[in-house]
Amino acid sequence: MVKTLLRQDNTVEIELRAVQRQVKLLSGQPTSVWTYEARRIRGDVSIKHLDSFVGPVIRVRRGQRFIARFINQISETTTVHWHGLNVPEHADGHPKDSVPPGGQRVYEFEIINRAGTYWFHPHPDMRTGRHVWNGLAGMLIVRDDEEPIEQLDDVEDMPIILQDRTFNASNQIVYSIVGMEGALGNRILVNGRPNYAAKVTPSCYRLRILNGSNTRIYKLAFDNMPMVAIGTDGGLLHQAVEKPYIALAPGERVDLWVDFSRFHPGQSVPLRSLPFSATGIGQGPLPNGAGFEVMRFDIRPGHRGYTRLPRPLASKIPTPDQKEAVNYTNPRALPISFDRGRFLLNGAAFRLTEVASNERVRLKDTEVWTFANTTGTMIMPHPIHLHGPSFRVIERTIQNVHRANWEAMREGYTDEGWKDTILLMPGESAKILINFGPYDGLFLYHCHMLEHEDQGMMRNYLVYR
Template sequence: MESSHMKIRTIISALSVVLTTTLVSADDISINLVASNSTQQMVPGFQTNVFRYTANLVTGPPSTLTVLPNTYLGPTISVNTGDNVHVHFQNNLLVETTTHWHGLDVTEAADGHPKDAMPAGGSYDYDFIVRNRAGTYWYHPHPDMMTGEQVYKGLASFLIVSDDAEQALDLPRGEFDLPICIQDADFDSSNQLVFSGANMMGMFGNTQLINGRVDTNYSAATRIYRVRLLNGSQSRILKLAFDDGSPMVVIGVDGGLLEAPKQVPYLMMGPGERYELWVDFSTKNLSDVISLQSLAFDQLAGGIGQGDAKDIMTFTIDRSEQETLVLPTSLVPMGEIYDVADVTSEKVWPIVWGSGEFLLNGQTFDMLGTIANERASGDALEKITMTNLEGNIKFAHPMHLHGRQFQILSRSIAAGGVNAYNTVKDGLVDDGWHDTFLIMPYETVELLIRWSKHPGLFMYHCHNLPHEDMGMMRNFELSAQTCPADLNRDGVINISDFLEIIAQWGSPFGDVTGDDRTDVADILATIADWGVCSPGFRGLPQVPLRSGRPKPSK
């Protein structure tokens, strides 16, 4: 046990470091975001009725908003880890909606839960500090039973997070940092989008869209590109590969860059997933046309409607430029690598077809409901086992957990699915941090997740949006952390935790008080909490669950 004099001397020394340390730079960003009915010239002839996000920047760097050209998709939002973000959202649609910041670890009130949907004409203020690593995230609506149609008609776009570790790498930048949203659609004879609605079969369009455009060719140089892929489709699972045999070099997944590049023969992507590729066109010849395709795979590995070969887009090499970049051998450390020995609890969430719908954890969606194995303590490390073994109808499901990213511990396939699984397994990239993953028929997937520090009600669901809108969605409920000042999780609040606060000063990652900032308040809380952790020891008021803003009255 440290003597009180030693403790005081150490704290004074650490405080002197704080007082002479420059705070991590973070921006205060304020955006006005509007969802409204609009039109877009998508195909020749009549304009297409769409939904559209528009935005204007109130405060923050000019680079925060980037409008994608000739599309109905929303503007790309670019932020840095630690930024304080305020979004005033105005719903000018004729139906209710919310906005979900897919992949971000935010408070319950900022997560876009359907209980917080605002009616037509309503507004909502989303406030959060960016806790996430650099990576490719996105934003889209999340109203109950209407998410699919609203995303399909245009309410979606990228949210790009940067941080110092990523910016220190020699990666492609500017026009060579290329976000690509892959979707498909159907048009009627009047050029209007045809939407099939919530159904077991899913939604598969005959027209390919890239960044909301039917023009799927990209004019490229003899350079290296960082291609940020988002599968924004309703249902389609992709098996991506280049037609000329160019390698699929993965450098990032949902939750940011990998520790090292990973080459795969093809890349499997379910709806909602994001992957970043290192695409090297530096050795191509002028006039070369490289096609990105979705290769055929066994329909039994995905479900009815899945597995057909499909052309996704082309890259036409039309200019010669000098390239100096080389593929880094290492990228960004993962940070905490979870150990199954440290797991405090285990949960099993089965997927089953029953009573004409897919059941998740034996249940359908209940707006405010959870059952016993859908509750946990904030910041607890747990193992989640998801199974897709039961029922006479089996589909692949892209499963998404709101809040913190997780690590994929293992996959196993039962005998009935082996042959089909062999047509997709080499393209499943489980390295790194994920918030969405594919679970195939007859498969069991084990995840390790340290739940968000933010208490409240959050969702997990299938990101095949027709399935989600049918009710394949559930809540999980997080209670407040038992011992928030125990940053190194050794059961004792001591000088190690204090020094961690100093190391994380100005970032969100040494936060003790729950405001996603590391500052003097966290120092004072740590001193007050000093000693052995015990449940409820601080006596602070608990943050109430289901604490989102009340739904505005119509």
């Protein structure tokens, strides 16, 4: 009886603070960081802090009413954006809804997204790159009682947040902008830690990998073992797909299924980022496109859990049909360009609440949008992120002059599933299909290379009734 009553209260309430703190990351002096601290107030929610600046990892369930009482205790105005979650305008963390130092804001929304790996980070006007770089980013995992794989409680479920940072001689984080690319660190951190090694048993694991870097793109691979993708930005795939490597640009997530049962205790399995090339990148001490070891999995003796994936993984994902779009014959064209030293979207820079005439969409309409990364005196990769509903990728095309570099990256795209962020390599265009709803209001689309976003590579779109 008591249990039934508890289940009926579907509300989760947490307190979330942005604070400045010292953490011990390297040998010697502690590092001064900004970080989120969260605590449960009520409801069925788990919060795990990661013993670094990044985090926490918050686990919620689809269908819950989520309330985050945010308290800004850092020295700058900030916001909290729930990346990938489809939430009302007032809860989206738009820069216009900023929280001053010492201020508070309640973010309240229903979790309507599919089960999957989402995240949260600041979104203040022109300062997002610095806030994330200083340490503000956490993971938000949505589970769903209806998905078969979510029933596998014994499967090891491992958050892996990829970032890079540069530290000075006294172990402090240095905001290191490299040319027109953005902030690129010379050290790779996983879950906020350098030289990261995860202890695993010869069993199967679900890795929830988030690229929480400002600018760095990863081409993730194991040695002599394919990547088995089971989820994308917007949750689980219907069936697992094997890929030689995974392309993961800033903001993107992928869920991998890894079977360590083929290894023996004592072995160490590196996860690598393979080298790749593109125009516009390649500067700095650890350039974008350099190859390196991301982390290791150290095999320890221990329990052997699941060895086989459930089939299907999750409910079927409908094949996108662009004929459903109201603008099927005339897709909305939103080109990337470069003008007077900065990148633009839709030919214009961000202004706080400005919406152009071609940035208005009707609530409940399905539309085709085309992003083209094909013009300008400076062309480089850009991951484009849409706030609001997840979308599907219908088609990608490449200019011949950029084809060779693209061919070395495109097999790593995870276009089989729902996406909220897609990488556009130089010379690439992508058509996406979006159904707008259930919320009307003002939402953002932007480059998720955070310094590009801060320089204005971001626009509003308006969903109107």
